[in-house]
Amino acid sequence: MHRRIADEIVEVLEALWTSEEDGGASEDGVAQRAKTTVTPELLSECEQHGYIRRGGGQIALTDLGRRTAEEVIRRHRLAERLVVDVIGMTIEESEADACEFEHLLARGVTEAICTLLGHPRLCPHQRPIPEGDCCRRARDQVSSVVTSVDRLEIGEQARVAYVSARNYPRIQKLSSLGILPGLPVRVHQKFPSFVIQCEETQIAIEEEIARDIYVWRGGAGSSEPS
Ligand SMILES: [Zn+2]
Ligand SMILES: [Zn+2]
Structure with missing residues (x-):
């Protein structure tokens, strides 16, 4: 039960991250974008965990929410790159649903995949991939x-x-x-x-x-x- 709730929270944080990239987020906008049903209870739960701030129909990531979402977004977008660049499929052809991409990469292999792919800066949808430690190290070491x-x-x-x-x-x-x-x-x-x-x-x-x-x-x- 807890696991399922955690996944739903993650979906809200991802949707909020992309909404903020596009310039800001309303509760309605996040609900439309999220790959899960966004109930008022779910939003309250995100707020209670300290991931989001709400007010006047607007919604924003807290620092904790931002750090949590960043990791998931990074894995999601690197997995998209892996599917497109190495496996050679289009995003549409791959059988993964949009919300499953981050599950393609185990946490422990994220840096290795990022390095293999040459620390890509953009996902196939041209959205920025958050930098990891490996990317920061690679910048100092062009080789x-x-x-x-x-x-x-x-x-x-x-x-x-x-x-x-x-x-x-x-x-x-x-x-x-x-x-x-x-x-x-x-x-x-x-x-x-x-x-x-x-x-x-x-x-x-x-x-x-x-x-x-x-x-x-x-x-x-x-x-x-x-
Ligand atoms: Zn993408
Ligand atoms: Zn990297």
């Missing part, structure tokens, strides 16, 4: 950022993070060529054709394909000492 192979400088060392699954046959083709997550890769030339070197093998690929290969710059993400 840990994930980018696509076509953006590397010639000769720059990198390591394959993942191949975007927007195109499944392409993933199979790239893995048959030996381009696999974890392997070192660098750009040999960009013109007249795009040639990458993965381990000892040089492979000519179309630039479009290079855009689907995501890498950690500077060989970061490796477990080997460099």
Whole structure:
């Protein structure tokens, strides 16, 4: 019973967070946006727990509510990015309901997924993803950022993070060529054709394909000492 109530509270806080992003929140607006039925009792409960402030039909997150919502919003939007960028589905195609996205990511893997995705700043709906500690660390350490192979400088060392699954046959083709997550890769030339070197093998690929290969710059993400 308590678990169910907690989920409902979380839905209210999420709806309130997005309403505040859009410039402010009325109780009616939050009720429309929330993926749960917002009863007066539910709002009172959020207030009693110290998550929200209410007055004159308006509603706002308290500091506690903001911290609680931020964590959920972060997981929700990172899970959306994971589904779109790595699994290659559109949000509509994925079977997750909007309110289930945050449950796709366990708390403990949020930082790892954020790092894998290159600390994305926006979700597929172009809403900001709240920063985590990993994002703040990455800003001080440019080399840990994930980018696509076509953006590397010639000769720059990198390591394959993942191949975007927007195109499944392409993933199979790239893995048959030996381009696999974890392997070192660098750009040999960009013109007249795009040639990458993965381990000892040089492979000519179309630039479009290079855009689907995501890498950690500077060989970061490796477990080997460099
Ligand atoms: Zn989104
Ligand atoms: Zn991050």
